[in-house]
Amino acid sequence: MTYYVKPKKHLGQHFLIDRNIAEKIASLVRNENPLNILEIGPGKGILTQFLVDIPSDTFKCIEIDSESVEWLKLNKVVLPDAIIESDFLRYDIDSLFSGNYALIGNFPYNISSQILFVMIEHSKRIPLLVGMFQKEVAERIAAPHGSKTYGILSVLVQALYHAEIMFIVNENVFQPPPKVKSAVIRLKQKTFEETKDIDFPFLASVVKTAFGQRRKMLRNTLAQFRIQDFSELNQWLTFRPEQLSVGDFLKMAEILSGK
Numbered sequence: 001m002t003y004y005v006k007p008k009k010h011l012g013q014h015f016l017i018d019r020n021i022a023e024k025i026a027s028l029v030r031n032e033n034p035l036n037i038l039e040i041g042p043g044k045g046i047l048t049q050f051l052v053d054i055p056s057d058t059f060k061c062i063e064i065d066s067e068s069v070e071w072l073k074l075n076k077v078v079l080p081d082a083i084i085e086s087d088f089l090r091y092d093i094d095s096l097f098s099g100n101y102a103l104i105g106n107f108p109y110n111i112s113s114q115i116l117f118v119m120i121e122h123s124k125r126i127p128l129l130v131g132m133f134q135k136e137v138a139e140r141i142a143a144p145h146g147s148k149t150y151g152i153l154s155v156l157v158q159a160l161y162h163a164e165i166m167f168i169v170n171e172n173v174f175q176p177p178p179k180v181k182s183a184v185i186r187l188k189q190k191t192f193e194e195t196k197d198i199d200f201p202f203l204a205s206v207v208k209t210a211f212g213q214r215r216k217m218l219r220n221t222l223a224q225f226r227i228q229d230f231s232e233l234n235q236w237l238t239f240r241p242e243q244l245s246v247g248d249f250l251k252m253a254e255i256l257s258g259k
Contacts, residue, residue, distance in 0.1 A: 012110030
């Protein structure tokens with residue numbers, strides 16, 4: 001019996017059909033020796049087949065689409081107990097593993113940014129993410145300060161991770177082909193020493209406030225923090241938010257918090 005999985009637009013599905021690309025993504029993961037692996041949105045399993053061969057304590061994949069789950073089981077791509085039929089954004093992913101785990105996948109484009117915010121929330125247990133994103137989203141994640149694509153996502157991800165675009169992927173390696181190019185990005189967790197002093201919720205509030213009015217100078221947007229002495233912030237007050245590096249934001253948040 002032939003079992004057909006129809007890509008679903010409302011799930012942002014674009015199935016990867018190029019084995020070479022899948023193997024290339026898996027090699028990025030293999031080189032990092034992950035303790036555990038969680039694949040998000042395995043679809044028809046073209047990447048899964050390579051991920052299950054990577055030495056790790058535990059492999060799991062989470063898929064919301066029941067047709068894709070049935071395909072994975074019928075084709076014996078992975079053992080049934082490794083498949084979780086659920087919504088990644090609503091699942092307690094920390095409960096899946098006893099130790100740290102890597103997030104991997106050809107991510108559904110409609111939730112790719114939300115996946116990153118889940119990663120940030122669980123960052124202490126996620127030392128690695130390797131994933132396929134729309135090219136413009138990948139560029140936003142890895143953007144240096146001063147660029148037009150540099151923003152909230154860039155700062156918050158780069159505060160905790162080293163971000164690197166590994167390679168660009170053409171539309172014709174997907175079914176159905178998306179209308180945009182894609183890119184595979186690797187995020188490697190920064191060291192404990194680099195991140196131990198970050199008050200992340202406060203940093204996030206500063207970054208979101210600054211970029212909420214990105215055309216204004218920081219003198220205006222930071223006024224709502226109601227600090228008495230702006231002298232320590234003088235070096236940034238005439239800047240717009242995209243001109244500040246991640247390090248600048250970290251220093252500025254520390255001053256504003258009064259710590």
